[in-house]
Amino acid sequence: MAQANPKTVRMVQLSLLIALLAVLTFTPLGYLVIPPVSITFLHIPVIIGAILLGPKDGAILGLAFGITAMVRATFAGVTPVDMMFSPFASGEPLQSLVVCLIPRVLLGVIAGALYLALHKLLKKNAAAIGASALIATACHTLMVLGLLSILFSAFPLKEVWISFIGINCVLEMVTAVVVSVGVCIPLQKFRRSGK
Numbered sequence: 577m578a579q580a581n582p583k584t585v586r587m588v589q590l591s592l593l594i595a596l597l598a599v600l601t602f603t604p605l606g607y608l609v610i611p612p613v614s615i616t617f618l619h620i621p622v623i624i625g626a627i628l629l630g631p632k633d634g635a636i637l638g639l640a641f642g643i644t645a646m647v648r649a650t651f652a653g654v655t656p657v658d659m660m661f662s663p664f665a666s667g668e669p670l671q672s673l674v675v676c677l678i679p680r681v682l683l684g685v686i687a688g689a690l691y692l693a694l695h696k697l698l699k700k701n702a703a704a705i706g707a708s709a710l711i712a713t714a715c716h717t718l719m720v721l722g723l724l725s726i727l728f729s730a731f732p733l734k735e736v737w738i739s740f741i742g743i744n745c746v747l748e749m750v751t752a753v754v755v756s757v758g759v760c761i762p763l764q765k766f767r768r769s770g771k
Contacts, residue, residue: 590633593625594640601644602652608747609655615744618645619683619716620755623709626688627760628767634684642680646672660728671727679719687712701764702757709756713749 600606600618608615618641626634649661649672661676663669687708694704 586629586633589629590625590636593621593637596621597637597640597644601648607648615747616645617748617751619680619713619748620709620752622680622684623687623712623752623756624759624763626684626686626712627691627705627708627756628763629688631685631688631692634686634688635681636684638680638682638684639677641683642677645680646676649676657724660724666728668728675720675723675727679716679723682719683712683716686715702761705757705760706753709752710749713752714745717745717748 597606597618600621606616606618608617622634622637622641625637645661646663649658650664653659653662653665659665660668661672663672663676666672690711691704691708694707695701698704698707
């Protein structure tokens with residue numbers, strides 16, 4: 577039996593993860609709304625893809641995350657913070673584009689690069705995956721909040737920081753670690769056995 581072309585396999589995997597991002601974005605599965613913010617789980621497919629496919633594909637998935645988040649904020653945003661992610665609703669289109677896209681692209685790059693570095697450094701693959709997911713999620717949260725506070729003067733930084741540190745950031749980091757380790761290890765074994 578002929579082996580599949582690696583480029584085709586990569587494109588299929590990337591397409592499936594982008595489709596998963598779209599499903600999570602446009603159904604209640606991807607966001608947990610706790611005013612004044614929405615907790616997102618869309619960073620998880622980006623992290624998983626970056627770990628499995630590398631930083632370049634992580635950046636592509638991050639871009640897809642940013643674009644879908646922007647569309648959701650435009651057509652289905654429910655909190656005041658959501659509106660800042662929409663170039664049409666925020667009143668500051670360039671700032672919204674920066675907040676939507678830059679942290680998400682960097683999320684994929686950071687997760688993929690961290691995993692490559694930590695996989696060589698640490699003896700256990702699960703530790704490398706978990707640490708990459710944890711650090712990438714924390715970096716993503718800090719980048720988003722930092723850009724919101726710099727680019728939007730009306731952003732209630734103190735209240736949102738308390739909410740993010742108390743609920744969002746911890747929930748997003750724990751979920752990212754558990755799901756990334758739980759998904760990446762079996763998929764890595766499956767990919768190795770298929771070669």
